[in-house]
Each structure stands twice: as structure tokens, then as C-alpha cells.
Amino acid sequence: MSPNGASDSKSNSERPVKIIIVGAGFAGLSCAIESRLKGHDVILLDKFPKLKVLGDIISFGPNAGRIFERWGLHDKMWPLCTHLKTFHLNTWKGDLITAQPLNEKEFGSYSYNGHRGELHQILFDHAVELGVDLRLSANVTEYWEDDHAAGVVSNGERLSADVVVGADGVRSKARAMVLGYFDQPEPSGYAIYRAWFTAKGSGIDEDPLSDYLVKDGDAFYGWIGKDVHMLSSSSKGGKDVSWVITHKDTADIEESWSFPGKMEDVLKIVEDWDPRCAAILSKAPSCVDWKLVYRDPLPTWISKKARIAVIGDAAHPFLPTSIQGASQALEDGVTIAVNLKLSGPEEAPLSIQAFEKIRYQRVRRAQRTGETNRDKWHQADDKKAVEDPKSVALNREEWLLGHDAEKHAWEAYPDTAKDIKEHGYHLPELPEGDVAAERVAKAREEYLAKAM
Ligand SMILES: Cc1cc2nc3c(=O)[nH]c(=O)nc-3n(C[C@H](O)[C@H](O)[C@H](O)COP(=O)(O)OP(=O)(O)OC[C@H]3O[C@@H](n4cnc5c(N)ncnc54)[C@H](O)[C@@H]3O)c2cc1C
Incomplete structure (x- = not known):
């Protein structure tokens, strides 16, 4: 059944939809899991040879939490996550701005913040249990589509399906091959040093400048200053610790998850700051230096014949x-699976067009919060922030966090599909007044000219 009680068997087709998904990150796994739950046949391809517990802290808001909960994964995921009651936000000098209470559940669901690799493993195992045909060491090098099918070439083998979903991450090949769109990432002017480590043996629990982060279960502390902010938290009852520090960096625009950072560079950023910052940062045995690049929204996420879509970071990387x-990547995957359930294999391209229509503006609004949140913290005036903590508190807005992607897709698909059938397909617009509107309009013109 759908979340609003509608029957799951809406399409009249006698055969399941066949779908090939490229990339077993959170976007690809979400699409694969929801597709199996909707009865589709799924091949999931990833070039990695075996699953490794990679990355560090990743956050899923309640809008993603309700998806995990519907899949029955709460009991597996929750013990691995941070259990936070309060967010202590300070000025760079150490004055407390706010001790913001955090609710375990918001808008009816939990937030899941934990180690990316550990949470990823749970979804990966769940996809296999549900019968996803998961193929590793499968490097996809070509995409194709015609009026009847779409497919890929993986390790030289040509595979075909009703639709293909490119969920191949921020450096997506699908984006370039499917859309004919070679985007040039621009430096955002910022980079992040990040670390994840075991508290025991790090000294963090022995130093009065850092022990509060682990000694009474999980805790969450932040500091904000001009063009820099630092966040640190513990998880699993204070067993693991992670921190991130976002700072100005115009030196390099290479994106990478594994670029090693130098601890002396990290400590230099906070040399005049509240000494608690250096005390926490210095306990990490190593850290990663991750450059943040900026990309304008793509003019479209779908191929000319609407049998191939890009989703997740491949379509819309977030700051x-x-x-x-990661939450928006999950919403994408679920939406495609529901749409395909409603379209059936015969009208699969309609479901891909409807996917873009349903998601494009919401994703862009969510993406923009990355810039507005950063600017709010990096441009805050210390005195004003202490006087008016709400001006720098974490945003917890219902339109974003209360959204139910599956329910929304069930409700929005019929009218969206009808509109496309009656009026033809038109690329979606950015929200009104968007800062990137002019650049995206130009990219769209170029894209459409090529399409003719
Ligand atoms: C190793 C790794 C570590 C990360 N660590 C963090 C973290 O600590 N914190 C955080 O917030 N975010 C992290 N991210 C990013 C985060 O997972 C994504 O921003 C978000 O979850 C959206 O995921 P996605 O599925 O769109 O992309 P991704 O998670 O990037 O997944 C893309 C997948 O596509 C596969 N792929 C790429 N090209 C091909 C190809 N040609 N053929 C077959 N497969 C292909 C990749 O191997 C990868 O598994 C990490 C991503 C990766 C890949």
C-alpha cells in the first residue's frame, strides 16, 4: 500500500518494469530498494569491487528518516547514530550563543546522523535481501536509449531495460554522457577539514577542554566566526567522535573524499579561537581535506527520449x-520508483518526465539552504548573535523536513502525467527570483539548441 492508502498495483501492465541503476550510493540504493518494494526488476551496478566502510559523518533529516522507518530499518540504524538533546552554539571566542534543544523526532520522524559507511552497509544489505541484482566491479562506460528501451555498457556487456537511472555521484559520467552537458565545477571559495575517530585512546576524554563531548553520552557543539565554522559531535554514547571545520580556501578545486589534510593547517585556522576548538581538533589522529566546489543547477536531469535520468549528487550536488x-538523494530514488509503479513499463518515459517535474523546484530550494545557512554563520556579528540566538539557530523548517516523498509522488503523479500528456513536456523552471536564473536559462538555451 502507498502511505496514503492507495493500492500499490496501479499500473495495468502484466510485466514488471525493468530498471538499471548505475551507482550503489544512497541515491542508487534508495531507488533500488523502493523499486523492489514496488515490484520492479532491478539491476544495480557499481564499479567498486567490494563494500568498504568509507567516509565519516553523514546526516539524514526526518524527511529521509521517514523513508528508512517505512523500510523497517530504524532498529538497525538508530543504535549507530548520534542521540542528541542539545546543540551548543558558541561564538569563535567561546561565548555561548544558544543551547538549542533538539527533538529526537520532528514532523513525525527521526533524524539519522552517523558514519556514512556504517549506515550505507545497512542499506546495501537490505537491497540484497530484497532481491536486487547487485553487480560489483561493474564499470559503466556507455549509456544508450531508443524509442523502446534504454541501457548501458558495463565491462563490455550491453544491458537493456525500460529505464536507466544514473546515480553515479558528484563526478558523474552519466551526467556528461546522457545530457551532453559537461559542467565545469567552480571553486566555492571554501573547503572542509573533517575527521572521525574512536574516543578511547585519543585523549579526548582526559582533557577538560574536550571531555564534555563524550563523558555524558552524545553531545553536539559548534563555533562560528568570520568565514569559518566548526561542528563537533559524538555518537554511540560517546564512543566515536567527529568534527568538521569549514574555512576559506581558494587554492584548489579538485573534489575528493580521500585527500589527506595536514593537522598543522587545521590548527592554524583556530589559533586565536576558544581553546576548546584546538583541544577537540588536535585529538584526531588524521583528517581529510575536502574542497567544496559550486555548480549551477543543471538545465535538465533527463535524456532526450526520457528513458534515462540522473539522480542524487549526479543531478544536484549539495553544499x-x-x-x-543525502536526504534529497533518497527522495529522488523513492520518487522514481513510485512513478514507475504508476506508469508501468509502457509509459516509462512519462514517469521519468514526471520525476523531473515533481522534484526540480523542491531540490533547488533545498540546495539554496546550503548557501544561506553558511552565510548566516560566516557573516554573523558576535554581539547580535548572542542577543538574538534565533538568527543563527539551526533551521528546522516543515516544508523541508516534514516532506513525505513517497506520499507526495503518489499524489502528484496523476496530475503531472496528465499535464505532460495534454501539453507536451517542457523543462522545469527554477523557483522565481533564483540567483542562478540567468545562467541556467542560458545553459538551457544551449542545451535545447543542441537537442534539435
Ligand atoms: C566513498 C564516499 C564517501 C563519502 N563520504 C561522505 C561523508 O563522510 N559525509 C557525507 O556527507 N557525504 C559523503 N559522501 C557523499 C554522499 O554519500 C553523497 O553526497 C550523498 O549520499 C548522495 O549520494 P549519491 O548516491 O548520489 O552519490 P555517491 O554516494 O557518490 O555514490 C555514487 C556511486 O556511484 C558509483 N559509480 C560512479 N561512477 C560509476 C560508473 N561509471 N560505473 C559504476 N558505478 C559508478 C560510485 O562507486 C559510488 O558508489 C561520500 C561519497 C562516497 C562515494
Whole structure:
């Protein structure tokens, strides 16, 4: 059944939809899991040879939490996550701005913040249990589509399906091959040093400048200053610790998750700051230096014949300050699976067009919060922030966090599909007044000219 009680068997087709998904990150796994739950046949391809517990802290808001909960994964995921009661936000000098209470549940669901690799493993195992045909060491090098099918070439083998979903991450090949769109990432002017480590043996629990982060279960502390902010938290009852520090950096625009950072560079950023910052940062045995690049929204996420879509980071990379990149990737996957359930294989391209229509503006609004949140913290005036803590508190807005992607897709699909059938397909617009409107309009013109 759908969340609003509608029957799951809406399409009249006698055969399941066949779907190939490229990339077993959170976007690809979400699409694969929801597709199996909707009865589709799924092949999921990833070039990695075996699953490794990679990355560090990742955050899923309640809009993603309700998806995990519907899949029955709460009991597996929750013990691995941070259990936070309060967010202590300070000025760079150490004055407390706010001790913001955090609710375990918001808008009816939990937030899940934990180690990316550990949470990823749970979804990965769940996809296999549901019968996803998961193929590793499968490097996809070509995409194709015609009026009847779409497919890929993986390790030289040609595979075909009703639709293909490119969920191949921020450096997506699908984006370039499917859309004919080679985007040039621009430096955002910022980079992040990040670390995740075991508290025991790090000294963090022995130093009065850092022990409060682990000694009474999980805790969450932040500091904000001109063009820099630092966040640190513990998880699993204070067993693991992670921190991120976002700072000005115009030196390099290479994106990478594994670029090693130098601890002396990290400590230099906070040399005049509240000494608690250096005390926490210095306990990490190592850290990663991750450059943040900026991309304008793509003019479209779908191929000319609407049998191939890009989703997740391949379609719309997020700045971490939105705290929404992974959640939006999950919403994408679920929406495609529901749409395909409603369209059936015969009208599969309609479901891909409807996917873009349903998601494009919402994703862009969510993406913009990455810039507005960052600017709110990086441009805050210390005195004003202490006087008016709400001006720098974490945003907890219902339109973003209360959204139910599955329910929304069930409700929005019929009218969206009808509109496309009656009026033809038109690329979606950015929200009114968007800062990137002019650039995206130009990119769209170029894209459409090529399409003719
Ligand atoms: C190793 C790794 C570590 C990360 N760590 C963090 C973290 O600590 N914190 C955080 O907030 N975010 C992290 N991210 C990013 C985060 O997972 C994403 O921003 C978000 O979850 C959206 O995911 P996605 O599925 O769109 O993309 P991704 O998670 O990037 O997944 C894309 C997948 O596509 C596969 N792929 C790419 N090209 C091909 C190809 N040609 N053929 C077959 N497969 C292909 C990749 O191997 C990868 O598994 C990490 C991503 C990766 C890949």
C-alpha cells in the first residue's frame, strides 16, 4: 500500500518494469530498494569491487528518516547514530550563543546522523535481501536509449531495460554522457577539514577542554566566526567522535573524499579561537581535506527520449551546510520508483518526465539552504548573535523536513502525467527570483539548441 492508502498495483501492465541503476550510493540504493518494494526488476551496478566502510559523518533529516522507518530499518540504524538533546552554539571566542534543544523526532520522524559507511552497509544489505541484482566491479562506460528501451555498457556487456537511472555521484559520467552537458565545477571559495575517530585512546576524554563531548553520552557543539565554522559531535554514547571545520580556501578545486589534510593547517585556522576548538581538533589522529566546489543547477536531469535520468549528487550536488544532500538523494530514488509503479513499463518515459517535474523546484530550494545557512554563520556579528540566538539557530523548517516523498509522488503523479500528456513536456523552471536564473536559462538555451 502507498502511505496514503492507495493500492500499490496501479499500473495495468502484466510485466514488471525493468530498471538499471548505475551507482550503489544512497541515491542508487534508495531507488533500488523502493523499486523492489514496488515490484520492479532491478539491476544495480557499481564499479567498486567490494563494500568498504568509507567516509565519516553523514546526516539524514526526518524527511529521509521517514523513508528508512517505512523500510523497517530504524532498529538497525538508530543504535549507530548520534542521540542528541542539545546543540551548543558558541561564538569563535567561546561565548555561548544558544543551547538549542533538539527533538529526537520532528514532523513525525527521526533524524539519522552517523558514519556514512556504517549506515550505507545497512542499506546495501537490505537491497540484497530484497532481491536486487547487485553487480560489483561493474564499470559503466556507455549509456544508450531508443524509442523502446534504454541501457548501458558495463565491462563490455550491453544491458537493456525500460529505464536507466544514473546515480553515479558528484563526478558523474552519466551526467556528461546522457545530457551532453559537461559542467565545469567552480571553486566555492571554501573547503572542509573533517575527521572521525574512536574516543578511547585519543585523549579526548582526559582533557577538560574536550571531555564534555563524550563523558555524558552524545553531545553536539559548534563555533562560528568570520568565514569559518566548526561542528563537533559524538555518537554511540560517546564512543566515536567527529568534527568538521569549514574555512576559506581558494587554492584548489579538485573534489575528493580521500585527500589527506595536514593537522598543522587545521590548527592554524583556530589559533586565536576558544581553546576548546584546538583541544577537540588536535585529538584526531588524521583528517581529510575536502574542497567544496559550486555548480549551477543543471538545465535538465533527463535524456532526450526520457528513458534515462540522473539522480542524487549526479543531478544536484549539495553544499554540506544544507545538511540535505543525502536526504534529497533518497527522495529522488523513492520518487522514481513510485512513478514507475504508476506508469508501468509502457509509459516509462512519462514517469521519468514526471520525476523531473515533481522534484526540480523542491531540490533547488533545498540546495539554496546550503548557501544561506553558511552565510548566516560566516557573516554573523558576535554581539547580535548572542542577543538574538534565533538568527543563527539551526533551521528546522516543515516544508523541508516534514516532506513525505513517497506520499507526495503518489499524489502528484496523476496530475503531472496528465499535464505532460495534454501539453507536451517542457523543462522545469527554477523557483522565481533564483540567483542562478540567468545562467541556467542560458545553459538551457544551449542545451535545447543542441537537442534539435
Ligand atoms: C566513498 C564516499 C564517501 C563519502 N563520504 C561522505 C561523508 O563522510 N559525509 C557525507 O556527507 N557525504 C559523503 N559522501 C557523499 C554522499 O554519500 C553523497 O553526497 C550523498 O549520499 C548522495 O549520494 P549519491 O548516491 O548520489 O552519490 P555517491 O554516494 O557518490 O555514490 C555514487 C556511486 O556511484 C558509483 N559509480 C560512479 N561512477 C560509476 C560508473 N561509471 N560505473 C559504476 N558505478 C559508478 C560510485 O562507486 C559510488 O558508489 C561520500 C561519497 C562516497 C562515494
